[in-house]
Amino acid sequence: MRDQQPAPVPARAPEPTHGGRRISTREAADLLGVKPETVYAYVSRGRLSSRSTPGGRGSTFDPEEVAALARRNRREPAESTPAAGKLSVRTRITLIDGNRYYFRGVDATELAAHHSYEEVAEWLWTGVLRPGVTFTAPAASVEVARRAVDSLPEHTGPTDRLRVAAVAAATADPLRFDLSEEAVLGTARTLIPTLVAALPPKWHDRRDDGPLAHRLWVRLSGREPSEASLRALDAALALLVDHDLAASTLAVRVAASARAHAYAAVSAGLGVLEGPLHGAASGLAHRMLLDVLDHGTAVPVIADELRAGRRVPGLGHRVYSGEDPRARALFALLEEIPDAAPALAAARDVVSTTARHAPLHANVDLALAVLTASSGMHASAGETIFVVARTAGWIAHILEEYGESPLRMRPSGHYVGETPPRPLPER
Structure with missing residues (x-):
C-alpha cells in the first residue's frame, strides 16, 4: 500500500567503519535506509551477497558491498520488486527501446x-x-x-x-x-x-x-x-x-x-x-512460405493455420508494437537479390492477408525464412x-x-502446495 513505503535512502551513504568485520542484517538495513525484509529481497535478486552466521540463525554482509549498493540506489531508478513478478537484470549490452534496439x-x-x-x-x-x-x-x-x-x-x-x-x-x-x-x-x-x-x-x-x-x-x-x-x-x-x-x-x-x-x-x-x-521459429515460417509459393497465394495457407488453431509463423513480436527492426533491415538487403523476389512476394502476401484480421507485423523469423527459402537451404x-x-x-x-556476485540468479519459489507438516504417506 502507498502508506507502507520503506524508509528513504540517506542522501549520502555512510562509508563502512566496522574494522573489517562483517555486519548484521539490521546494520545493513540501517546503512541502506530500508527495512530488513528489503535487505533479504536484495539478496534474492542478486544485488547483495550474504553468508549465514554460525548456527544458521542469521546472515552477515560485507559493509563495503552494502555501501556500494547504497551509492547505486541513489543513482539508479528502483528495479521491479519480487512482488511485481518480473525479473530485472542490469546489463550494458542491449537496449530495446520502442521499435529500435x-x-x-x-x-x-x-x-x-x-x-x-x-x-x-x-x-x-x-x-x-x-x-x-x-x-x-x-x-x-x-x-x-x-x-x-x-x-x-x-x-x-x-x-x-x-x-x-x-x-x-x-x-x-x-x-x-x-x-x-x-x-x-x-x-x-x-x-x-x-x-x-x-x-x-x-x-x-x-x-x-x-x-x-x-x-x-x-x-x-x-x-x-x-x-x-x-x-x-x-x-x-x-x-x-x-x-x-x-x-x-x-x-x-x-x-x-x-x-x-x-x-x-x-x-x-x-x-x-x-x-x-x-530458435526454431524461422523453420515454421520457411515451410509456410514454400506452401504459399506452391499455392500461388497466401489465403488458403493462412486459413489452414488459423483453422488448426495455430498462430501464423513469422508475424508479431512481444517486444515490438510495430515491425521488428531486424526484419526491416534484412528485408531491405533481400530486395537486392533477384532470386529472393518470389519468397519476398510470398512474405508480403502473408503479411497483407493476415492484416485483414489482425494488425501484425513481420518479425525477423519471416525475413530469415525468405533468406533460407530463396537460397536453396533446408528449413x-x-x-x-x-x-x-x-x-x-x-x-x-x-x-x-x-563480473557480478556468484549465484545471484536464485529467485525464491512461491509455494502453493499443501500446508506442512503432513503425516508420512502410507504404503
Whole structure:
C-alpha cells in the first residue's frame, strides 16, 4: 500500500567503519535506509551477497558491498520488486527501446549495415571495433568437434549438432575453467568458428578461413553464393547477435552465475533455443512460405493455420508494437537479390492477408525464412544461423555475469502446495 513505503535512502551513504568485520542484517538495513525484509529481497535478486552466521540463525554482509549498493540506489531508478513478478537484470549490452534496439548504445541495425558479424561481436564483447577481424579455430578443436558431429544420426537437427560440437570443443580445451575475461574472449573467438567448421558442407568447398558468413553458407546451401547473398547472411548474423534477455540468454546467465565455464553456459542456451517459440521459429515460417509459393497465394495457407488453431509463423513480436527492426533491415538487403523476389512476394502476401484480421507485423523469423527459402537451404537453416549468431551474444552475457556476485540468479519459489507438516504417506 502507498502508506507502507520503506524508509528513504540517506542522501549520502555512510562509508563502512566496522574494522573489517562483517555486519548484521539490521546494520545493513540501517546503512541502506530500508527495512530488513528489503535487505533479504536484495539478496534474492542478486544485488547483495550474504553468508549465514554460525548456527544458521542469521546472515552477515560485507559493509563495503552494502555501501556500494547504497551509492547505486541513489543513482539508479528502483528495479521491479519480487512482488511485481518480473525479473530485472542490469546489463550494458542491449537496449530495446520502442521499435529500435541498440548494442552498447549504438543502433544495432546501423552496426549490421556497416560492419561484419565478427566486428559486431567484438563490439558487443569489448566495446571496441576491430575492422577486418575474422575468427579462426584451432585444428585440434575442429577435429574433435567434427568427429563428434559426424557420429550422429543423419536425421539429427542443427541445434543437436551444434550442442554436441560445443561439448566436444570443451573437451579439447584444458583451460576452459579459466574464467578471466582474456580467457573467455579467447574461447569465444575459437568456439564460434569451431561450431561452423563442425557442420558438414553441402558441396566441395569446406573452407575454414575467410569471412564466417562464407564458411557458414557452404554448410547451408549447395548453391554458389552471390555477393548480395553473402552480405544478407552476414547481416542476418549481425542482427541476431543479441536481443536482451531472451529465454536462452537468461539460461546462459543462470549458468554463468553458477560459474559454469563458457562452453557449459553456451550449452545451457542451446538447450533452451530448440523450442518452436525461440530458435526454431524461422523453420515454421520457411515451410509456410514454400506452401504459399506452391499455392500461388497466401489465403488458403493462412486459413489452414488459423483453422488448426495455430498462430501464423513469422508475424508479431512481444517486444515490438510495430515491425521488428531486424526484419526491416534484412528485408531491405533481400530486395537486392533477384532470386529472393518470389519468397519476398510470398512474405508480403502473408503479411497483407493476415492484416485483414489482425494488425501484425513481420518479425525477423519471416525475413530469415525468405533468406533460407530463396537460397536453396533446408528449413532448419534459419535455426543454425540463429544459433551461430546468438552464441556471440551469449558470450557477452557470460562475461557480464562473471563480473557480478556468484549465484545471484536464485529467485525464491512461491509455494502453493499443501500446508506442512503432513503425516508420512502410507504404503
